[in-house]
Amino acid sequence: MLGAALRSIAEEMGAVLIRSSFSANIKERRDCSTALFDEHGRMIAQAEHIPVHLGAMPDAVAAVMRLGLEAGQVAILNDPYTGGTHLPDVTLVSRTALGFAVSRAHHADVGGIEPASLPAFSHTLEEEGVILPPQLLTDEVLERFVEATRQPEERRGDLRAQLSAHRLADRRLEALCERRGRDLVAAAMDELYAYSERMVRASIAALPDGRSEAEDVVEAVDGDVPIRCTVEIAGDEIRIDFTGTAPQYDGNLNCPLAVTKSACYFVVRCLTEPDLPASGGAFAPVAVAAPAGCLVNAQAPAAVVAGNTETSSRIVDVVFAAFAQLVPVPAAGQGTMNNLAFGNDRFTYYETIGGGQGACPDAGGPSGVHVAMSNTLATPAEAIELEYPLRVERWELRPGSGGAGKHRGGDGVVRELRVLEDCRLSVLAERRRHAPPGRGGGEGGAPGRTLVNGEEQPPKLTRQLQPGDIVRVETPGGGGHGVEK
């Protein structure tokens, strides 16, 4: 009964944040997560909107615990190397009556060299925006941060929405402790954590033991960068090791280890207990290792903005591919979030676009959906056109882009946006040079394409646009599964 109460607090926090925020990223796309942690910094309940925040929140709480927060105080951070993911994801952590409340939301802009803070060609973290190491959120810190961004008013509104979610968690937890007793609530937290761990261990134990490897690449500006992993199932534990992956790189495809862990946890969730309510216990039986300084365990001050969205997608693919030799897994999905950002001094607009899901051993892949580490909503064309100098010209399925097979991969989509005033465009996308592979004899999906006024573009780009220019994105199809009869 208490478990349900704790979960509903986390969910209610999420609802308040989404409904009262201003960034399209949060309010329309729901690119945010909220969670409750216990006194020991263990994640107890999370309102899950997108998986990329799964493994990355505990590091944020660990970082804030070192600050020695008092009841009612709130800390802020976005530094990927001390508990963050990428800079636009701004995390608040507050001390509650029992443990911590956490909210993480993707803000539309946090400064840096390009509007929307998603530069295609950043080389250091600094170029991607304001860096907030874990610190107490005072009025002064808040003002300094919002003034360093392109839309201070909107940032202030979003932070207020986050803060109101924290106040709510505070009130609810206090009431719960008052009614049921602090010890009982603490015991319920322990049990929620232990329960998830038991479930996942039982589920892993039912998989065959074994060890296998896989390799795939991300598409950097000047060539492909390999990611290699070894997975091992041993009893009721899983080990995932990225030894052999390329060193971190002078671009922004790098991942801090927290993001890499999120991607690994996502795969384990899919393979073990997809319906289990999220709690940190689910990941206790999973060990993730990567050499310091490699692409998936990057060290400061490497740039990371595409790591969170793009490299994380590829980590999912490569971990699934390694497991494929041991257990049945789906074919690769579109493997990218197709990040698209427009902006000038007056506005910033950011979206990610769905594509084909890879087919499963027993079912076709859904079409036109977010795969793997994202699950954000599409912003309605009517909302875009009412608010931004943009027009949506086309949004439709891309028939035939899913890979053939006994079960077909899902189709990608075609999305065309026309800009109505001078602005910058940034695109971060993957699976442009290499198709999402099929599995078990199934064919690969069609690779994606990005076009500006009909001219094909590289996977990553930043450029100026004039009024009337049309950006067309054709997202990749998912791989097929099994041999087509």
Add this chain to the structure above:
Amino acid sequence: MPVQSTDVAILGVDVGGTFTDAVLVEEGRIRTAKVPTARRQEESVLAAARAVAADTVDLERFAHGTTVATNALLERRGARTAYVGNAGFEHLLHLRRQTRAHLYRLCAEHPEPLVPLERCFGVRGRLGPEGELEPLELDSLPDLDGAEAVAVCLLFAFRDPSHERVLAAELRRRHPGVHVVASHELAPEFREYERASTTAADAYLAPVTVGYLRALVAAAAEARLPEPVVMLSSGGVLPAGEAAEHPARLLISGPAGGVVGAGLVARSAGFEHAIAFDMGGTSTDVCLLPDGRAERVSEREVGGLPIRVPSVDVHTVGAGGGSLVRRDAGGALRVGPESAGADPGPACYGRRGGPTVTDANLLLGRLPRELPGGLVLDGEAAAAALAGIDPAAVVEVVNAEMLRALRVVSVERGHDPRDFALVAYGGAGPLHACALAEELGIEAVLVPAAAGVLSALGLAAGDERRDRVVSHVRPLREMRELPSDGEADLRYRGQSFELTVPLGGDLEARFHRAHEERYGYADREREIELVAVRTAEVVRGPAVELPGGEGRRSSGPALVELEGSTLWIPPGWEGVRDGFSWVVTRE
């Protein structure tokens, strides 16, 4: 509130999955009946009406709650439907909002859209936020591939319906026998996918619903009953002919009747604020009634599809008395969403059903050994099915689900449940209500004597109601005249979600206050945007005089057998039969 007396009789007939209930109220007397639901719903409606001898009295109103539209949607038995959108947006119903159905079950599919891809068409022509961008080209309209119904949804029709009007008129001209619905006729609201989904459902359900309601009207005339009025999702009723125009408005007809009934019961017992708690066999509906009237929402999901029409704000969870009990791999006790249904039913029915919440209640001594229909409950079968699972733990787990639902509609919406009475009905509601009230700090539980057929009573009492919405999405300060009665959907400019506040008086101040209550802050500097104005034309329903009852008193632990339900009064609680209802309070 005093209840006016009425000289004429009113009849409510509510069709459920297993039974069709009838309630006849006449001069302060009430007759109820339950008949099995037949495949042709109009036959069970008439049979239920005859069972309360409705054909022998002078009826002022014959009200009806129907599941015809809901079943056709859930079972995908609607018309062969086509969809027409803007060229380039043909696939909108299939793209939805691009989220996948399940975060970790990667190939889980959303419910199949009501219109297959091959009947989704585009027409050239485009409106933008400020008017026409490209003229409508009717020549670009393709053949409709033998469709029986067509849904039309064009971008920005919520603001400027001119293209939709011309297009719908052309479709009606070209295909005279085909049912055509344009989005602005039904749901002229912002956000194209939700509007398109609502319009598609409306078109898809129209032929089936129109056919059913026509048959019902004819059968009623033959039986010398008045033309039925039909309960809408909004909690209001409309004459059958008018209700048939937009079946998307009928999708929660039955639960809406229950909520109206709960309001009636609360008011007649003198309670101002109530929470309706309807726990049936497979699911439970809860709804908040501040001031005795249901809260309304402008959108809800039915069968996984967003439906944007006014609905009473009923929150549904998939657990009820018939929910099956099991232990999962981690050792946790789970209840539902699978249900034993009516057949085989709970294990104690003696038909080899699995362990259910009802079995746990029986073992705890909260059910009689024999149900009113004559069914003897088999305690040994119940114990064997539960196989050592503690029945008190089963009730605790299902109560946790119920509590969560009750919190969603109260605490999470800024209301303190302690200010409300809990109106418990449905087969299992009165069994669990006191324990839930205890947890929420609620003082009084109200259980109507006719707890098993309350929805049918609510139908009979519903107001006649015509809702209207006008979308603006403009700064509030630019608006000159607004109606004084109704509601406005407002937000700070830049937000995506609206708060609904009553019209009249200082709207700005009212919005800031509502925002502060709901989200903990207000920003008085920020511009307010008016998204929509909602008004309703309401004709009050008949005043219903609820019959009284013998004064009785019962101290817990005690069982009180009611019509179609059992009331469990736990130790420390006391029940008093006061008029039509039992009022149960802590001693």
